[in-house]
Amino acid sequence: MDLTFFEQMFGATWPAVWTLAKIMAIVIPLLGCVAYLTLLERKVIGFMQVRKGPNRVTFFGLRWLGGLAQPVADGLKLLLKEIIVPSGANRFLFVLAPMLAIAPALAAWAVVPFAPETVLADIDAGLLYVLAITSMGVYGVIIAGWASNSKYAFLGSMRSAAQIVSYEIAMGFALVGVLMAAQSLNLGEIVVSQVGPYGFLNWFFLPLFPLFMVYVIAGVAETNRAPFDVAEGESEIVAGFHVEYSGMTFAIFFLAEYANMILVSTLCAVMFLGGWLSPFAFAALNDVPLAAWLVAPGFHWLAVKVFCVLFVFLWLRATFPRYRYDQIMRLGWKVFIPITLVWIFVLAVWMMTPWWLW
Amino acid sequence: MSFQVLVFYVLAAIMIFAAIRVITSRNPVHSVLFLVLAFVSCSGLWLLLEAEFLAIVLVLVYVGAVMVLFLFVVMMLDINLQRLREGLFTYLPLGLTVALLMVLEIGLVLWARSSQLRDMPAPPPLPENYSNTKELGRLLYTEYVYPFEIAAVILLVAIVAAIALTLRRRKNTKYQDPAKQVSVRRADRVRLVSMPSVQREPEIPPEAGSGASTGEQR
Numbered sequence: 001m002d003l004t005f006f007e008q009m010f011g012a013t014w015p016a017v018w019t020l021a022k023i024m025a026i027v028i029p030l031l032g033c034v035a036y037l038t039l040l041e042r043k044v045i046g047f048m049q050v051r052k053g054p055n056r057v058t059f060f061g062l063r064w065l066g067g068l069a070q071p072v073a074d075g076l077k078l079l080l081k082e083i084i085v086p087s088g089a090n091r092f093l094f095v096l097a098p099m100l101a102i103a104p105a106l107a108a109w110a111v112v113p114f115a116p117e118t119v120l121a122d123i124d125a126g127l128l129y130v131l132a133i134t135s136m137g138v139y140g141v142i143i144a145g146w147a148s149n150s151k152y153a154f155l156g157s158m159r160s161a162a163q164i165v166s167y168e169i170a171m172g173f174a175l176v177g178v179l180m181a182a183q184s185l186n187l188g189e190i191v192v193s194q195v196g197p198y199g200f201l202n203w204f205f206l207p208l209f210p211l212f213m214v215y216v217i218a219g220v221a222e223t224n225r226a227p228f229d230v231a232e233g234e235s236e237i238v239a240g241f242h243v244e245y246s247g248m249t250f251a252i253f254f255l256a257e258y259a260n261m262i263l264v265s266t267l268c269a270v271m272f273l274g275g276w277l278s279p280f281a282f283a284a285l286n287d288v289p290l291a292a293w294l295v296a297p298g299f300h301w302l303a304v305k306v307f308c309v310l311f312v313f314l315w316l317r318a319t320f321p322r323y324r325y326d327q328i329m330r331l332g333w334k335v336f337i338p339i340t341l342v343w344i345f346v347l348a349v350w351m352m353t354p355w356w357l358w
Numbered sequence: 359m360s361f362q363v364l365v366f367y368v369l370a371a372i373m374i375f376a377a378i379r380v381i382t383s384r385n386p387v388h389s390v391l392f393l394v395l396a397f398v399s400c401s402g403l404w405l406l407l408e409a410e411f412l413a414i415v416l417v418l419v420y421v422g423a424v425m426v427l428f429l430f431v432v433m434m435l436d437i438n439l440q441r442l443r444e445g446l447f448t449y450l451p452l453g454l455t456v457a458l459l460m461v462l463e464i465g466l467v468l469w470a471r472s473s474q475l476r477d478m479p480a481p482p483p484l485p486e487n488y489s490n491t492k493e494l495g496r497l498l499y500t501e502y503v504y505p506f507e508i509a510a511v512i513l514l515v516a517i518v519a520a521i522a523l524t525l526r527r528r529k530n531t532k533y534q535d536p537a538k539q540v541s542v543r544r545a546d547r548v549r550l551v552s553m554p555s556v557q558r559e560p561e562i563p564p565e566a567g568s569g570a571s572t573g574e575q576r
């Protein structure tokens with residue numbers, strides 16, 4: 001692509017403009033995915049509970065598109081509603097909290113590799129960056145609960161703070177296993193180190209299986225999703241930390257939750273399921289035109305894997321009842337952390353032996 | 359003034375402002391939040407020095423974990439702001455003495471090394487494929503392995519001690535054993551009883567028959 005014309009047009013500001021354009025190219029499709037993930041969730045849970053889910057709102061009155069316009073309608077509705085600030089609330093922090101929730105969920109995408117060499121910021125400490133950024137997401141929830149000047153919201157934020165801090169440790173240890181196996185902190189290099197002659201058998205989910213499981217479950221807990229959604233817990237504390245939020249401020253919390261879900265699924269695909277790699281490594285298909293493109297590594301494989309992990313998230317929500325709070329703490333501290341510690345030790349010994357095949 | 363210098367001054371100004379607000383703001387929750395801001399801008403300063411590992415770890419450990427726990431505790435405290443300010447004048451002389459001592463100490467150190475500090479050059483830019491993280495790990499586990507391990511053991515002792523201090527078993531707490539709960543089988547909870555069905559007499563009026571019918575449903 002020849003960009004010299006644009007370079008001359010913007011002059012010295014060109015690097016900034018170009019970076020902004022790349023950021024937009026990630027964020028706008030991401031927000032579209034978030035919107036349609038909400039529809040997918042309602043549809044999937046609907047089908048699991050033998051009902052239809054949203055099927056009325058359509059584009060241009062086309063009946064066979066039933067439900068497809070639902071996210072647009074929801075977004076418009078939330079955009080037009082009044083934002084109510086409760087009396088006695090800290091106004092500045094109350095408005096700041098949703099922004100603190102969504103900013104990390106979007107910022108972490110900077111280091112996610114979508115395809116070979118296709119990444120916004122190819123930094124060496126990518127894995128650490130992701131951990132650091134996602135750990136800041138909890139501030140949105142805590143500040144929202146505190147600034148609302150409401151007992152329910154406050155209880156929700158307390159629960160969320162304790163839960164996220166607990167599961168972050170197990171998550172971090174799971175990532176230490178990935179770092180050991182890949183010998184790199186760069187997410188692109190982590191994917192490349194999963195290349196091998198055996199296709200999907202070379203991915204890290206096999207040698208790191210316990211860590212993979214811990215990562216997926218801790219990811220559900222980190223994003224405050226069912227069955228770990230005690231921070232919302234509508235049967236006990238109404239809606240938890242965002243009970244006082246209305247209109248667009250509520251919508252941003254909603255966006256942040258779903259953006260975080262997609263982020264966790266993508267990281268899971270990148271670190272354990274081979275990212276953009278193809279599960280088939282057969283040379284025989286390389287001559288058939290369409291099959292060769294399908295089987296070649298590329299962004300479509302990452303999309304398929306992310307979709308599968310996201311489906312598991314929705315499936316969990318439709319299947320399991322909410323955890324009791326003490327059981328959440330027990331699972332995090334007494335089950336996951338010992339599992340990850342033991343497996344890191346096993347992994348270290350395993351990697352020194354000739355039986356390490358990855 | 360290059361762009362980097364501008365970024366340095368902006369971050370430094372935010373950091374100093376946040377640090378001052380930590381001790382001057384009336385609400386302890388605001389203090390903690392300003393401390394978070396100070397940490398984040400400090401991390402930005404370290405990034406300017408190409409110490410990306412330390413910068414990210416600062417955010418990860420202090421902002422992501424330690425300050426969350428701080429906030430957790432501070433929010434739970436029922437703090438009376440009036441009472442916090444009561445003893446200000448009685449403690450002021452002591453506080454001022456300590457502050458003066460600290461300023462004096464820092465001044466002495468700076469004065470003693472001032473000749474070197476004054477023309478301290480900016481650190482030279484590192485080569486393209488230099489990995490801060492790898493280099494740090496190599497140093498920690500080769501040259502400084504004993505101090506590092508000793509520090510780790512001290513931390514472990516602190517963790518064990520903290521848990522031991524707070525661990526107490528109250529006599530009359532009720533708690534479940536999840537292992538037991540999980541291993542429950544149907545036979546432990548439900549008993550299937552085979553009862554012969556009762557043949558209802560046709561001449562009994564409906565009022566008298568209602569009592570007998572409950573047995574049939576089991």
